[in-house]
Amino acid sequence: MSIMTHNGHRAGVRGRALIAALLGCSAIVTVGATGARAQATNDDVIVLDTIVLQGDGDGTADGSFVTLQSGGAGRLETPFLDSSASVSVITEAEIQERGASSVEEVLQYSAAVFTDQYGADNRYDYYMIRGFDAYAYRDGLSLGTPFGGVREETYAFDQVEVLKGANSTAYGVSDPGGSVNYRTKLPKSERFAESYVTAGSFDRAEVGVDFGDNLTKDDTLSYRVTAKVSKGELEYDESRDDEKFFMGGLTWRPSDATSVSVVVDVLDIDSTPGSGGFPEGGDFDRSEYFGEPDFNYLTTDRTSTTVMLDHDFGGGLSLNSSLRYSDIEQTFGYVYVSSTPTTGTIAGRSAFTQDSSGQSVIGDAHLQYDGYFDKIDSRSVVGVEYSKSTADEVLGFDSATSIDWTNPVYTGAPDSVATYSDTLTEQRGHAIYAEQELTFAGKYVASAGVRHDWLDTKVVDNLYGTTSRADISETTARAGLTYKATNELSVYGSYAQSVVPASVGLEPERGEQYELGVKYAPLASRATFSAAIYDLTKNNITQTDPVTYVESTIGEVRVRGLDLEAKAELTPNVSLTAAYSYMDSKIIEDDDDSTEGNNLSFVPEHLASLWVHYxxxxxxxxxxxxxxxGLRYIGSYYYDDANTESTGAHTLVDASYSYQINDQTKLALNVTNLLDEKYVAYGGFGSDFYNEGREFTATLSHSW
Structure with a gap:
């Protein structure tokens, strides 16, 4: 099974038609606004009242789904129309409206993002962008790949950014498909408070608080506390899903030019890794369980401390730096269905374990200079990054007793599970980077960036008593050009490179992307529309089986596609977010020629979603x-690169309802997979894993 996917695309007539349709919708809004203005005669002068949007300084109005500014493709905060990249921003308002309680639920209405590809496997956050695994970042500092990482707590974030395409030039290691950046909730210079209680399916009970205030009368020192405790089960028997989360932050503002924030967060998860799968070809109830109740655990204990400093020197020069230290322990063990007989009702099972711990520190500091030279606006960034980490990991795999799925009898935890990997990995990284943006005549925005990474890795194999080392030195670059045809419409083109270090002894995985796009932000309403076509390639692909962690390689893969996305407040009462993605993936070169010409696994040709809020x-x-x-359409995709088995296309329905009891209190009801659509999200390796079923939650929140 591959954890790397890629896509290809034949834009052709279909791509041009879809882009035309998107722009046609935008034109309707523009014509409507123009018509309204045309009602005045030539002698009339109409003075419109000033419209003031209250926001958080990032282009997002309070309570809005729409943001007009984001991190773009680099370290520079960039207006929507100026950026030469496709970026989706999921605001806190949208997260709350959809009742998204996991990273997968937060991302599943964004263009080019495919989530939940492993169904009821709950170990990690599973998502892919433009057919590739995506790296995750928090406040611009790398968290690594979500596969094998920590299930992040979404209540910690007030915004999530999805960048489509490579961004190694700005943030280092990343795949060419894209990446996700989480923005941490920070203290505010005002008093606020929120609390909530949630009850839901599978005995879920949850309580959370988020409050803060100034500690000094002159607003120079503020604090914030964000915490939640949840307890419940998952949709299958013999499961649990408990979590404790605490985050505390202090922000010191000694002057208008300086801000220092310190945030400490603790995440404690006590859950189960997954349903254990179902015998292939059957139609089982999601609640059935064919693993071992006495050997079904997933624990995470992570503590992170982050320091963020911003200082404005004046004259256009500013400094931004951040540093994070993390300590983590993570374990899981489970028995799962690993083979289904062609006759009889006795399924084979295997046991898998992981025991890992590690510490990491990562820091970034960069200077930004904003200037104006001979009618040219200039923004420049130069920066350095440092990282160091150690990780101990022990993996176990063994056969387990079989089980009769018509009359399951549990036999208890296995006496032992054979260790097949025991490693200590030490990694140290350094990087320097620079970005430049030039705006000519207010219409042409040229951007470029370059970064060089040095990465030293040492792996000690405790089973065989060997030590291996790898030193990587890689340069990546990015360039883009945006033309602002009007104050509402822009077109752009860009080229970007990416790099991901592979296992010791293997060449780094290198990728590149070409992209063309158009963006529209009508002045008559708060809305953003975008369309992009792209061509991605990646070389030296390393693939890892998600069950056994066994690695294999593919020479080169290609993904071509089309992304359409809209976020709009059509009226004061109606808002929507809509997305469509077409992906055409192909394996161009395989080291053993066995899969050349095939589609990549876990890459649907079509993805579409629509959420309407009234x-x-x-x-x-x-x-x-x-x-x-909400409606989510997931096209068919293959489970493996050999293209031997696949799932069909499916449409899922989500819904929400809320009632404002008074100015401070609200009751919200949310349901995912309303019609309880069931399909095999992953299969073909001895067992089937279904997608997640229907789930209800009711939340009572109070703010003051």
Whole structure:
């Protein structure tokens, strides 16, 4: 099974038609606004009232799904129309409206993002962008790949950014498909508070708080506390899903030019890794369990401390730096269905374990200079990054007793599980980078970046008593050009490179992307529309089986595709987010020629989603009510690069409802997979893993 996917695309007539359709929709909005202005005669002068949008300084109005600014493709905060990259931003308002409680749920309405490809496997956050595994970052500092990492707590973030395409030039290691950056909630210079209680399916109970205030009268020192405790089960028997999360932050503002924030967060997860799978070809209830209740555990204990410093020297020069230290212990063990007989009802099973611990420190510091030279606006960034980590990991794999799926009898935890890997990995990284943006005549925005990474890795194999080393020195670059045809419309083109270190002894995985796009942000409403076509290639592919961790390689893969995305507040009462992605993936070169010409695994040719949110304004004693309805279409995809087995296309329905009891109190109901659609999300290796079933939650929140 591959954890790397890629996509290809034949834009052709279909791509041009879809882009035309998107721009046509945008044109309707523009014509409507123009028509309204045209009602005045030539002698009339209409003075419109000033419109003030209250926001957080990032282009996001309070309570809005739409943001007009993001991190773009680098370290520079960039207006939507200026950026030569495809970026989706999921605001806190959208996360709350959809009741998204996991990273996968946060991302699943974004263009080019495919989530939940392993069904009821709950070990990690599973998502891919433009057909590739995506790296994750927090406040611009790398978290690594989510596969094998930590299930992040979404209540810690006030915004999630999805960058489509390579960004190694800005942030280092990344795949060419894209990456995800989480923005941590920081203290505010005002008093605020929120608390909530949630009850839901599978005996879920949860309580959370998020509050802060100034500690000094002059607003120079502020604090924030964010915490939650949840307890419950998952949709299968013999499961649990408990979590404790605490985050505390202090922000010191000794002057208007300087801000220092310190954030400490602790994540404690006590859960189960997954359903253990089902015998192939059957139609089982999701609640059935064919693993071992006495050997089914997943624990995570992580503590992180982050320091962020911003200082404005004046004259256009500023400094931004951040440093994070993390300590983590993570273990899991489970028995799963590993083979299904062609006759009879006795399924083979295997046991798998992981025991890992590690510490890491990563820091970044960069200077930014904003200037104006001979009618040219200039923004420049130069920076350095340092990282160091150690990780101990022990992996075990063994056969387990078989089970009769018509009359399951549990036999208890295995006496032992054979260790097949026991390693200590030490890694040290250094990087220097630079970015330059030039704006000519307010219409042409040229951007370029270059970065060089040095990465030293030492792996001690405790089973064989050997030590291996690898030194990587790689340069990546990015360039883009945006033309702002009007104050509402821009077109752009870009080229970007990516690099990912492979296992010791293997060449780094290198990727590159060409992209063309168009963006539209009508002045008459708060909305953003974008369309992009792209061509991705990646070489020296290393693939890892998610069960056994056994690695294999593919020479070169290609993904070509089309992304369409819209986020719009159509009226004060109606808002929506919509996305469509077409991906055409192909294995160009395989080291053993066995899969050349095939599609990549876990790459649907089509992905589409639509979320519509409607506000019914209150009247008299009746408070505001909102209704949300979402549709997610997932096209068929193969489970393996050999293209031997696949799943069909499916449409899932989500919904939400909220009632504003009073100015401070709200009741919200959310349901995912409303129609309880069931399909095999992953299979073909001895067992089937279904997608997640219907789940309800009811949340009562109070703010003051």
């Amino acid at each position: 506000l019914f304004e209150g009247e008299g004693n009746r408070g505001d009510q909102t209704v949300g309805l």
